[in-house]
Amino acid sequence: MSRSRNPRRRRSFTRGRSVWKNNDGRPAAQARPLAVIIGMPGAGKTRVGREAAELLGLAFTDADQEIEGRIGLGIPEYFNRNGEAAFRRQEAATVIDLLTHRPGLLSLGGGAPMTESIAQALADYSSQGGKVIYLQADPDEAMERASRAGGRPMLSGDQENRWRDLYARRHPAFMRLSDIHVRTHGSTPSRAARKLAHAIMQESVHVTGEGIEAYDVRIGEDVSNELPAVLGERPVKIALIHTQPVRQHADHARALLRQAHYKVCDICIPDAEAGKTLEVSKGIWEQLAQEGFTRSDAVVGLGGGAATDQAGFIAATWMRGIAYVNCPTSLLAMVDASTGGKTGINLPQGKNLVGSFYTPDGVLADLRALVTLPNDIFVEGLGEVAKSGFIMDQGILELLEEHGAELRAFDGASFLGSPLEPVVAELIKRTVRVKVHHVSADLKEAGLREFLNYGHTLAHAIEQLEHFRWRHGNAVAVGCVYAAELAGILGYLDQKDVDYHRNLLSSLGLPTSWRYGDWDQVLALMHRDKKARGNHLRFVILDRIGHPIHLDDPPLEALEVAFRRIQAA
Ligand SMILES: NC(=O)c1ccc[n+]([C@@H]2O[C@H](COP(=O)([O-])OP(=O)(O)OC[C@H]3O[C@@H](n4cnc5c(N)ncnc54)[C@H](O)[C@@H]3O)[C@@H](O)[C@H]2O)c1
Numbered sequence: 001m002s003r004s005r006n007p008r009r010r011r012s013f014t015r016g017r018s019v020w021k022n023n024d025g026r027p028a029a030q031a032r033p034l035a036v037i038i039g040m041p042g043a044g045k046t047r048v049g050r051e052a053a054e055l056l057g058l059a060f061t062d063a064d065q066e067i068e069g070r071i072g073l074g075i076p077e078y079f080n081r082n083g084e085a086a087f088r089r090q091e092a093a094t095v096i097d098l099l100t101h102r103p104g105l106l107s108l109g110g111g112a113p114m115t116e117s118i119a120q121a122l123a124d125y126s127s128q129g130g131k132v133i134y135l136q137a138d139p140d141e142a143m144e145r146a147s148r149a150g151g152r153p154m155l156s157g158d159q160e161n162r163w164r165d166l167y168a169r170r171h172p173a174f175m176r177l178s179d180i181h182v183r184t185h186g187s188t189p190s191r192a193a194r195k196l197a198h199a200i201m202q203e204s205v206h207v208t209g210e211g212i213e214a215y216d217v218r219i220g221e222d223v224s225n226e227l228p229a230v231l232g233e234r235p236v237k238i239a240l241i242h243t244q245p246v247r248q249h250a251d252h253a254r255a256l257l258r259q260a261h262y263k264v265c266d267i268c269i270p271d272a273e274a275g276k277t278l279e280v281s282k283g284i285w286e287q288l289a290q291e292g293f294t295r296s297d298a299v300v301g302l303g304g305g306a307a308t309d310q311a312g313f314i315a316a317t318w319m320r321g322i323a324y325v326n327c328p329t330s331l332l333a334m335v336d337a338s339t340g341g342k343t344g345i346n347l348p349q350g351k352n353l354v355g356s357f358y359t360p361d362g363v364l365a366d367l368r369a370l371v372t373l374p375n376d377i378f379v380e381g382l383g384e385v386a387k388s389g390f391i392m393d394q395g396i397l398e399l400l401e402e403h404g405a406e407l408r409a410f411d412g413a414s415f416l417g418s419p420l421e422p423v424v425a426e427l428i429k430r431t432v433r434v435k436v437h438h439v440s441a442d443l444k445e446a447g448l449r450e451f452l453n454y455g456h457t458l459a460h461a462i463e464q465l466e467h468f469r470w471r472h473g474n475a476v477a478v479g480c481v482y483a484a485e486l487a488g489i490l491g492y493l494d495q496k497d498v499d500y501h502r503n504l505l506s507s508l509g510l511p512t513s514w515r516y517g518d519w520d521q522v523l524a525l526m527h528r529d530k531k532a533r534g535n536h537l538r539f540v541i542l543d544r545i546g547h548p549i550h551l552d553d554p555p556l557e558a559l560e561v562a563f564r565r566i567q568a569a
């Protein structure tokens, strides 16, 4: 995988996190395992699991060793004396107990998930936020390790054929029961342990709601390795839509797809807003037709928000809709553009005027992609992060206040393993949660979801009048100040909260003013905003930080006065 890497130093994975928490937020020390490892004999569940636990500062339990301790006998001997059925009963009692009471990392015996009561317990554990990780080793490597280790009653006799027979029966069950798949093919045990540790650290936000086929937004290092698992086995062809600046991340995705035996149609589109045009869409549709894409094939959108908007639009329209997965590579795309199902393109007359609400099958926000993200693009992404804090999450605002200087000085080359990494991961997770809160309740933006549009009424006018030279996040920052000024003028927001908008955004390196003189042009474009109804302008403002409201038909004078205020220095 030829991707620029931060020089690997053996770093603590626990930096910046005092206590590992389960997905439900409970400190792991007081509860069930943080993650459970399943896999075939010889996959490395014990050795790799133990090393990953050490990296994360977690306790490690090998279920087989625990069982031997409880029955006071080696498993092979117990098997010979009492048979497999008796062993599976012992194993189920122990594993179900461990799933409930043993914090840290837990690895199960190869056959354990095949026992119905254990499979059910794993499904319950996963539904409550636990992570079931399928450690997938290269079959030849695993067979060699399993036969070398010996002492496996299920592999007695012709080891290789027995292993392959077990794999044929167990692999589908393991795929069904696991949330995360870690491939260790060709990895040293320490490299495999790091991949496993990243998988355990990854965050996941589940998206569901009316009109939404549920999917997950996964956030963490190496989550892009989940791409084949998220796409599944139905597609034969994959249209990988990306842009030139993210080619090395596209290279990685392409390699993963080909390793998983998909036929990849590589589509590199013009960068940024130049890629969100009808001409580009037309070119892609023609290429899909030429390549014979059918309804069972799929799209992968990899890049910034402009690329994922176009990719989603292609997926929404090709044969009236095929599957797609987003691999966002910019901060803004990770926190906003890749999730929620707003797909679309720009017209010369305005931003996002053509598109469809069409949700992805999954979103993989791989933090490793941020290594190549330029500082100015990272900072503009903070515009949407701050917006999400203003409308809903005080925790986001606190993180932005506490880490503003480091965030403003973001440097991709030193990002991985730095103290900033867990901060950015937390900001991404929180911002995605704000978006998902609104999208789950109102996919097609009938009301609640409009709150996500805070700052956008002016923002889109700015982008248009600046001929897309202004980046979206920067325009949103100015748009949020405008909305705060408007709320202040009309008595909804007090001056300290208006000033708070400017001070926080400025501290992050975001613009808070825009020098453009033609108010009539601005007003005309705001009337084209998708929240407008007929000739009625509609805004989202705050009546206090964290509490957005709709504002319909605000007085024209107030609109202009607020505009003049964001024009000033
Ligand atoms: N659909 C939605 O819900 C939604 C939400 C927010 C924004 N958007 C849209 O997203 C777009 C803004 O997204 P954006 O800020 O990502 O802009 P962008 O897609 O234009 O990307 C910004 C620049 O950064 C580059 N880049 C991205 N990731 C990189 C990486 N890892 N390494 C190096 N370069 C990288 C891109 O190639 C581009 O040059 C706008 O079109 C906006 O309308 C959509």
Ligand SMILES: O=C(O)C(=O)C[C@@H](O)[C@H](O)[C@H](O)COP(=O)(O)O
Residues within 6 Å of the ligand: 336, 340, 342, 351, 352, 384, 445, 449, 450, 452, 453, 456, 530
């Ligand atoms: O997801 C939403 O809904 C949003 O409004 C999110 C915005 O941050 C995003 O910029 C979106 O693309 C704007 O949508 P639009 O409907 O105003 O084009």
